[in-house]
Amino acid sequence: MRTSGALLVMCTMLFATSVSAQLWYCPLKAESQIQITAQGYSQAAPDVAQIEFSLSAGGQSAVEARHAMHQLLQKLLAELAPHGVSSQLVKERNLTISNNQMSVPVGSSHMPTVSGYKAFATYAISLPFSEDKADSLLRIAQVLHTYELRTRADKKDNEESPVPVSDVQIQLSLKDRELLRQKAVEDAVSKVRKLAVSAARQLGKKEVELVYLDVKDLPSYTAPAKGSISFGPVQAAVRVTATFRAK
Numbered sequence: 001m002r003t004s005g006a007l008l009v010m011c012t013m014l015f016a017t018s019v020s021a022q023l024w025y026c027p028l029k030a031e032s033q034i035q036i037t038a039q040g041y042s043q044a045a046p047d048v049a050q051i052e053f054s055l056s057a058g059g060q061s062a063v064e065a066r067h068a069m070h071q072l073l074q075k076l077l078a079e080l081a082p083h084g085v086s087s088q089l090v091k092e093r094n095l096t097i098s099n100n101q102m103s104v105p106v107g108s109s110h111m112p113t114v115s116g117y118k119a120f121a122t123y124a125i126s127l128p129f130s131e132d133k134a135d136s137l138l139r140i141a142q143v144l145h146t147y148e149l150r151t152r153a154d155k156k157d158n159e160e161s162p163v164p165v166s167d168v169q170i171q172l173s174l175k176d177r178e179l180l181r182q183k184a185v186e187d188a189v190s191k192v193r194k195l196a197v198s199a200a201r202q203l204g205k206k207e208v209e210l211v212y213l214d215v216k217d218l219p220s221y222t223a224p225a226k227g228s229i230s231f232g233p234v235q236a237a238v239r240v241t242a243t244f245r246a247k
Contacts, residue, residue, distance in 0.1 A: 032246040034199045034208065039218065040188025040240065042180050043233035046172035049129035049137050052093075053144050054167040056120040062097045065119040072164050073123075076147065083140050085125055093122040122167070129172060131231070137170060144168045173234055180236040185215055188240040196244040205246035212243035 057072050059065035077087055099114045125140065127133070147165045174180055189210075196208045218237035 032200065032203045032205060033211075034196045034244045034246055035241065036192040036195050036199075036244070037239065037241045038188050038191040038195070040184040040186070040191065040238050041235065042183035042187060043235045044174060044180055046129055046174060046234045048173050048175050049127050049133070050171045050173060051125040051127075051137065051141055051144070052122065052167070052169045052171065053165060054120065054122045055165060056118060057164060058100075058116055058118050060116055062099075062117045062119075065097060065117040066095075069119045069121065076144070076165070079143050079147070080125075080140060083136060083143065085140060089125050089127065091124050091126065093124055095119065095121040134231075141168055141170055172230070177234075177236070180234065181217070181238065184236040184238045185240065188215075188238055189213070189242065192240060192242040193244075196242070196246075200244070200246035203246055207247045208244040209247060210242060211245050212241075214241045215239075 055069050055072055055076075057065055057068035059068050073090070077085070077090065097117060097119045100116045100118060127137065129137070144165055145168050193208070193210070200206070200208050216239045218239055220235045220237045
Protein backbone atom coordinates (compact mmCIF):
# COMPACT_ATOMS: atom_id res chain seq x y z
CA MET A 1 0.00 0.00 0.00
CA ARG A 2 2.93 2.31 0.65
CA THR A 3 3.99 1.91 -3.01
CA SER A 4 0.46 2.64 -4.27
CA GLY A 5 0.44 5.83 -2.26
CA ALA A 6 3.69 6.93 -3.88
CA LEU A 7 2.26 6.24 -7.34
CA LEU A 8 -0.87 8.26 -6.62
CA VAL A 9 1.10 11.27 -5.39
CA MET A 10 3.48 11.12 -8.36
CA CYS A 11 0.76 10.86 -11.02
CA THR A 12 -1.10 13.78 -9.50
CA MET A 13 2.01 15.94 -9.65
CA LEU A 14 2.86 14.99 -13.25
CA PHE A 15 -0.61 15.55 -14.64
CA ALA A 16 -0.61 18.98 -13.00
CA THR A 17 2.33 19.90 -15.25
CA SER A 18 0.43 18.80 -18.41
CA VAL A 19 2.76 15.84 -18.94
CA SER A 20 1.39 12.32 -19.23
CA ALA A 21 3.03 9.74 -16.98
CA GLN A 22 2.58 6.10 -16.03
CA LEU A 23 4.57 4.20 -13.40
CA TRP A 24 4.91 0.47 -12.74
CA TYR A 25 6.49 -1.17 -9.70
CA CYS A 26 7.75 -4.78 -9.79
CA PRO A 27 8.43 -6.00 -6.22
CA LEU A 28 9.95 -9.34 -7.30
CA LYS A 29 12.48 -7.64 -9.59
CA ALA A 30 13.00 -4.75 -7.18
CA GLU A 31 12.77 -2.29 -10.07
CA SER A 32 10.31 0.26 -11.41
CA GLN A 33 9.45 1.40 -14.91
CA ILE A 34 8.41 4.98 -15.55
CA GLN A 35 6.79 6.06 -18.81
CA ILE A 36 6.43 9.77 -19.55
CA THR A 37 5.17 11.69 -22.59
CA ALA A 38 6.15 15.30 -23.18
CA GLN A 39 6.51 17.80 -26.01
CA GLY A 40 9.68 19.56 -27.09
CA TYR A 41 10.17 22.73 -29.11
CA SER A 42 12.93 24.64 -30.84
CA GLN A 43 13.10 27.64 -33.14
CA ALA A 44 15.59 29.58 -35.24
CA ALA A 45 15.65 32.53 -37.60
CA PRO A 46 14.98 31.47 -41.23
CA ASP A 47 17.91 31.55 -43.64
CA VAL A 48 16.24 30.22 -46.81
CA ALA A 49 13.23 31.43 -48.78
CA GLN A 50 11.33 29.23 -51.21
CA ILE A 51 8.89 30.59 -53.75
CA GLU A 52 6.70 27.74 -54.93
CA PHE A 53 4.40 27.73 -57.95
CA SER A 54 2.73 25.33 -60.36
CA LEU A 55 2.75 25.21 -64.15
CA SER A 56 0.41 23.38 -66.49
CA ALA A 57 0.00 23.16 -70.25
CA GLY A 58 -1.85 21.06 -72.79
CA GLY A 59 -1.11 19.40 -76.12
CA GLN A 60 -2.32 16.80 -78.58
CA SER A 61 0.34 14.37 -77.35
CA ALA A 62 2.25 13.84 -74.11
CA VAL A 63 5.45 15.14 -75.73
CA GLU A 64 3.63 18.20 -77.05
CA ALA A 65 2.15 18.97 -73.62
CA ARG A 66 5.58 18.67 -71.98
CA HIS A 67 7.12 20.90 -74.65
CA ALA A 68 4.39 23.52 -74.18
CA MET A 69 5.09 23.63 -70.44
CA HIS A 70 8.82 23.97 -71.08
CA GLN A 71 8.11 26.97 -73.33
CA LEU A 72 5.93 28.49 -70.62
CA LEU A 73 8.74 28.08 -68.09
CA GLN A 74 11.18 29.83 -70.43
CA LYS A 75 8.79 32.80 -70.77
CA LEU A 76 8.53 33.05 -66.99
CA LEU A 77 12.31 32.86 -66.58
CA ALA A 78 12.68 35.76 -69.02
CA GLU A 79 10.37 37.86 -66.84
CA LEU A 80 12.11 36.76 -63.63
CA ALA A 81 15.68 37.32 -64.88
CA PRO A 82 15.70 41.10 -64.08
CA HIS A 83 14.97 40.14 -60.45
CA GLY A 84 18.03 37.90 -60.13
CA VAL A 85 16.34 34.55 -60.80
CA SER A 86 18.32 32.30 -63.13
CA SER A 87 17.31 28.90 -64.49
CA GLN A 88 19.76 27.23 -62.06
CA LEU A 89 17.70 28.49 -59.11
CA VAL A 90 14.43 26.96 -60.37
CA LYS A 91 13.98 23.30 -59.42
CA GLU A 92 11.23 21.03 -60.73
CA ARG A 93 9.62 19.17 -57.82
CA ASN A 94 7.40 16.72 -59.67
CA LEU A 95 5.84 16.21 -63.07
CA THR A 96 2.66 14.42 -64.08
CA ILE A 97 1.22 13.96 -67.57
CA SER A 98 -2.34 12.77 -67.96
CA ASN A 99 -4.75 12.37 -70.84
CA ASN A 100 -8.05 14.19 -71.22
CA GLN A 101 -10.83 11.75 -71.92
CA MET A 102 -14.22 12.49 -73.37
CA SER A 103 -17.18 10.27 -74.15
CA VAL A 104 -18.10 9.89 -77.83
CA PRO A 105 -21.42 8.35 -78.91
CA VAL A 106 -20.96 5.17 -80.93
CA GLY A 107 -24.24 3.67 -82.03
CA SER A 108 -26.39 3.20 -78.95
CA SER A 109 -23.50 3.53 -76.49
CA HIS A 110 -20.65 5.87 -75.65
CA MET A 111 -16.96 5.14 -75.97
CA PRO A 112 -14.19 6.99 -74.11
CA THR A 113 -11.63 8.67 -76.33
CA VAL A 114 -8.52 10.75 -75.66
CA SER A 115 -8.99 14.40 -76.57
CA GLY A 116 -5.53 15.63 -75.59
CA TYR A 117 -2.90 15.58 -72.87
CA LYS A 118 -2.11 17.79 -69.88
CA ALA A 119 1.27 18.30 -68.20
CA PHE A 120 1.43 19.58 -64.62
CA ALA A 121 4.47 20.30 -62.46
CA THR A 122 5.41 22.19 -59.31
CA TYR A 123 8.56 24.30 -59.08
CA ALA A 124 10.52 25.96 -56.30
CA ILE A 125 12.90 28.92 -56.36
CA SER A 126 15.32 28.72 -53.41
CA LEU A 127 17.10 31.89 -52.33
CA PRO A 128 19.17 32.93 -49.30
CA PHE A 129 16.96 34.90 -46.93
CA SER A 130 17.30 37.80 -44.54
CA GLU A 131 14.70 40.42 -43.69
CA ASP A 132 16.37 43.02 -45.90
CA LYS A 133 15.62 40.78 -48.92
CA ALA A 134 11.86 40.71 -48.34
CA ASP A 135 11.16 43.34 -51.02
CA SER A 136 12.97 41.39 -53.74
CA LEU A 137 11.14 38.18 -52.76
CA LEU A 138 7.77 39.89 -52.97
CA ARG A 139 8.64 41.32 -56.39
CA ILE A 140 9.46 37.83 -57.67
CA ALA A 141 6.19 36.49 -56.27
CA GLN A 142 4.35 39.43 -57.83
CA VAL A 143 5.71 38.57 -61.29
CA LEU A 144 4.33 35.05 -60.93
CA HIS A 145 1.05 36.21 -59.44
CA THR A 146 0.54 38.84 -62.15
CA TYR A 147 1.17 36.22 -64.83
CA GLU A 148 -1.41 33.99 -63.15
CA LEU A 149 -4.03 36.77 -63.06
CA ARG A 150 -3.31 37.71 -66.67
CA THR A 151 -3.74 34.16 -67.94
CA ARG A 152 -6.94 33.74 -65.93
CA ALA A 153 -8.33 36.93 -67.48
CA ASP A 154 -7.38 35.78 -71.00
CA LYS A 155 -9.01 32.40 -70.52
CA LYS A 156 -12.45 32.01 -72.10
CA ASP A 157 -15.36 31.05 -69.86
CA ASN A 158 -16.03 27.82 -71.74
CA GLU A 159 -12.37 26.87 -72.08
CA GLU A 160 -11.40 23.71 -70.19
CA SER A 161 -7.63 24.11 -70.47
CA PRO A 162 -5.80 24.64 -67.15
CA VAL A 163 -4.52 27.99 -65.92
CA PRO A 164 -0.79 28.02 -66.84
CA VAL A 165 0.51 29.46 -63.53
CA SER A 166 -1.08 28.84 -60.12
CA ASP A 167 -0.52 28.23 -56.40
CA VAL A 168 2.16 30.90 -55.85
CA GLN A 169 3.43 30.80 -52.24
CA ILE A 170 6.44 32.02 -50.26
CA GLN A 171 7.80 29.83 -47.47
CA LEU A 172 10.66 30.67 -45.11
CA SER A 173 12.73 27.76 -43.87
CA LEU A 174 16.17 26.57 -42.79
CA LYS A 175 18.96 24.89 -44.70
CA ASP A 176 19.29 22.37 -41.88
CA ARG A 177 15.81 21.57 -40.57
CA GLU A 178 17.04 18.25 -39.16
CA LEU A 179 19.27 20.10 -36.70
CA LEU A 180 16.26 22.15 -35.57
CA ARG A 181 14.24 18.95 -35.09
CA GLN A 182 17.07 17.37 -33.10
CA LYS A 183 17.08 20.34 -30.72
CA ALA A 184 13.33 19.88 -30.21
CA VAL A 185 13.92 16.21 -29.39
CA GLU A 186 16.65 17.18 -26.91
CA ASP A 187 14.26 19.65 -25.27
CA ALA A 188 11.58 16.96 -24.85
CA VAL A 189 14.05 14.35 -23.58
CA SER A 190 15.39 16.82 -21.02
CA LYS A 191 11.85 17.36 -19.72
CA VAL A 192 10.98 13.67 -19.42
CA ARG A 193 14.30 12.82 -17.78
CA LYS A 194 13.80 15.45 -15.07
CA LEU A 195 10.31 14.11 -14.38
CA ALA A 196 11.58 10.52 -14.39
CA VAL A 197 14.23 11.37 -11.78
CA SER A 198 11.57 13.00 -9.62
CA ALA A 199 9.31 9.96 -10.01
CA ALA A 200 12.15 7.59 -9.13
CA ARG A 201 12.79 9.45 -5.89
CA GLN A 202 9.14 9.02 -4.97
CA LEU A 203 9.72 5.27 -5.30
CA GLY A 204 12.89 5.34 -3.23
CA LYS A 205 15.23 5.00 -6.23
CA LYS A 206 18.27 7.14 -6.98
CA GLU A 207 18.94 6.65 -10.72
CA VAL A 208 17.01 6.22 -13.97
CA GLU A 209 18.04 4.52 -17.21
CA LEU A 210 16.38 5.29 -20.56
CA VAL A 211 15.26 2.00 -22.13
CA TYR A 212 12.84 3.15 -24.86
CA LEU A 213 12.19 6.38 -26.76
CA ASP A 214 9.48 7.06 -29.36
CA VAL A 215 9.49 10.39 -31.26
CA LYS A 216 6.60 11.81 -33.30
CA ASP A 217 6.71 15.08 -35.23
CA LEU A 218 3.98 17.65 -34.58
CA PRO A 219 2.64 20.18 -37.12
CA SER A 220 4.63 23.39 -36.89
CA TYR A 221 4.01 25.20 -40.20
CA THR A 222 1.07 27.17 -41.58
CA ALA A 223 1.23 28.38 -45.17
CA PRO A 224 1.03 32.19 -45.45
CA ALA A 225 -1.53 33.98 -47.58
CA LYS A 226 -0.81 34.04 -51.30
CA GLY A 227 1.79 36.63 -52.26
CA SER A 228 2.80 37.39 -48.65
CA ILE A 229 5.67 36.54 -46.30
CA SER A 230 4.98 35.28 -42.79
CA PHE A 231 7.89 36.62 -40.72
CA GLY A 232 8.97 34.94 -37.53
CA PRO A 233 11.17 32.05 -36.45
CA VAL A 234 11.04 28.62 -38.05
CA GLN A 235 9.77 26.17 -35.46
CA ALA A 236 10.01 22.45 -34.84
CA ALA A 237 7.80 20.51 -32.42
CA VAL A 238 7.90 16.86 -31.36
CA ARG A 239 6.17 14.56 -28.90
CA VAL A 240 8.31 11.93 -27.20
CA THR A 241 7.26 8.95 -25.13
CA ALA A 242 10.10 7.67 -22.98
CA THR A 243 10.34 4.62 -20.74
CA PHE A 244 12.88 4.69 -17.92
CA ARG A 245 14.02 2.00 -15.52
CA ALA A 246 14.43 3.28 -11.97
CA LYS A 247 17.36 1.72 -10.11
